[in-house]
Amino acid sequence: MAATSKKRDLTKMKTPHTYVIIFGVVIMAWILTFLIPAGKFSTEEVAYQDANGETSTRTVLRQDTFRYDYALDKGFVYDQLEDLANDPAELDELGIAKEDVEAVLAEGEANLTQSQLDELSLTDDVLYDMYGNKIYDTSEKLHKTARVWGTDDFGGFGFLNFVFEGLVSGDKYGSAVGIAALILVVGGAFGIIMRTGAIDAGIYAFISKTKGLERLAIPLLFFAFSFGGATFGMAEEVIPFSMVMVPFVIALGYDSIVAVTVTYVASQVGNAASWMSPFSVAVAQGIAGVPVLSGATFRLIMWFVITALSAGYLSLYAERIRKNPLKSAVYDSDEYFRTHIEKTAEEQKPFLLGHKLILVEMLAVLIWIVWGVTQKGYYIPEIASQFFVMGLAAGIIAVIFKLDDMGVNDIAKSFQSGAADLAGTAIVVGMAKGILLVLGGSEPTMPSALNTILHSIGSLLSNVPAIIGAWAMYIFQSLFNLVVTSNSGQAALTMPIMAPLADLVGVSRQVAVLAYQLGAGFVDAFTPVSASLIGVLGVARIEWAKWAKFQIKMQGFFFVLGTIFIVIAVAIGLQ
Secondary structure, eight states, rough: OOOOOOOOOOOOOOOOHHHHHHHHHHHHHHHHHHOOOOOOOOEEEEEEEESSOEEEEEEOOOOOGOOEEEOHHHHHHHHHHHHHHHHOOOHHHHHHHHHHHHHHHHHHHGOOOOOHHHHOOOOOHHHHHHGGGEETTTTSSSOOOSSSBBBTTSSOOOOGGHHHHHOOOOOOOOSSSHHHHHHHHHHHHHHHHHHHHHHHHHHHHHHHTTOOOHHHHHHHHHHHHHHHHHHHHTTHHHHHHHHHHHHHHHTTTTOOOHHHIIIIHHHHHHHHHHHSSSTTTHHHHHHHOOOOTTHHHHHHHHHHHHHHHHHHHHHHHHEEEEGGGGGGGGTTTTHHHHHHHHHHHHTTTTHHHHHHHHHHHHHHHHHHHHHHIIIIIHHHHHHHHHHHHHHHHHHHHHHHHGGGOOOOOHHHHHHHHHHHTTHHHHHHHHHHHHHHTTTTSSSTSBHHHHHHHHHHHHHGGGGGGGHHHHHHHHHHHHTTTOOOHHHHHHHHHHHHHHHHHHHHHHHHHHHHHHHHHHHHHTTTTTTTTTTTHHHHHHHHHHHHHHHHHHHHHHHHHHHHHHHHHHHHHHHHHHH
8 A cells, every 4th residue: 555645734834943034034134235235325413302302413314425335436536635735725624734645645546545535534424525426436336245254353244253243233232232231130130039939929919819800901011011112212121021021921811922012012012102202203303303292192192092902902812812822822932931830829839028028129129210211311231230139139038038948049040040041032132133234234324235225215205195105104114123123223314314205205204203103113023133022032932933923913903003193194284
């Protein structure tokens, strides 16, 4: 009897690991740099009124200065240097010594480099403002493509070094090194807190006393985190909150997807529909030349409607999972949390005074964090140290009250294991940042494929009907956020182009700002490049691919809501 061939069950195919997905995106980004020539902009400092009514400045690109990356036309520039050397008035105006120019001329035309010109303060931007494209040999557009392997010290950046370069990029105030460090410190702090048993005992006590009220928790929490996103741009701050919320939400009968949605996604919904976020709306309006915090009434209504509908969307999903947990895409990975919760319930751990003191201490630190962020401008370094204080204080209380027989060594071991649990997440943050590096970075003055893409989209939208133009701006901002997830960074890069583009297509600049904030906010909940999202997913033990299966439907829901409010804004002539 001939053996029957088995058909492959495509529904049971293994989901690619997050690392595999990101590496695939890196390869695609690298290939794009071969196809798209590099481009750059000149920049300028613009003054704007921030959310506090104070005048701030920000570096933005000048949309009319885009040019492709070309080789220097040495002959033309050399001739101009000779003329400059004989023009004392021009030299004085530029602040350049004649002997310095003559020294460069003495090297000869063939040896002229941009580095030499930079030393004279004749940067590419300065020369372009003086002579335009004449300074370039425009016969060939250049590409900025990373080598296969290399470092800054040996041959230049190679894309196979994207993990290391991504991890060490930035500074302590942002992605990636700052967020990676925050994740490790917070992981260590919560490792101590979880070891004390305070959260487990508190969750069990709460659930025991609030039977039947579980359904109210989801919409209330969603509104709370959305408000945080709308008021002070809550994003990275959600990571530590998720440490508590994931086991809490699972204990209520839901899954970790619900936990991530009710915390991080809710915060990004608030950020997308914000009427006052200092990191998105205020910056974008300032750059666009729109009065800061104007259009607040429209945005407040929009925030309430979008938050309510999004909370309803999540509640429907959550109820379906509560009735049948096996329908959850993360049922298997949630077993870690369920086992822990069941063990706690079986042990019937008493809710002791020490547990209560730790929870009160945690609440006090969280209030301290919110106060610090909103009133004092605390950011990643301060938040990291605050959570370390939270973990250390919890450990000391546990030792004093002999909770679970904890000793001083147990505090150290718990911190180590907690940090180790999130080490993989910290690496993913660096990998995600590496994608941007492979594309050439997001610096407008440095040649990159990303700058060329930005300019090309702007050019395509210059001659379309008003509603289509506004909608296209929204789509563009959404797609752009797949790569650049910094709200203020995206505003600085895109608004100098989108604001005058709004004038050309016949919509107000306020609508351009609206398109930016909706696109930037919603997609932050999906893109694997978002360090904050990856951090929260790591806490919840969710692979990005599984998260994407759920989130892609919600992104469709968000896109419809965003489109509706863009159309309404254009129809009412939002100013």
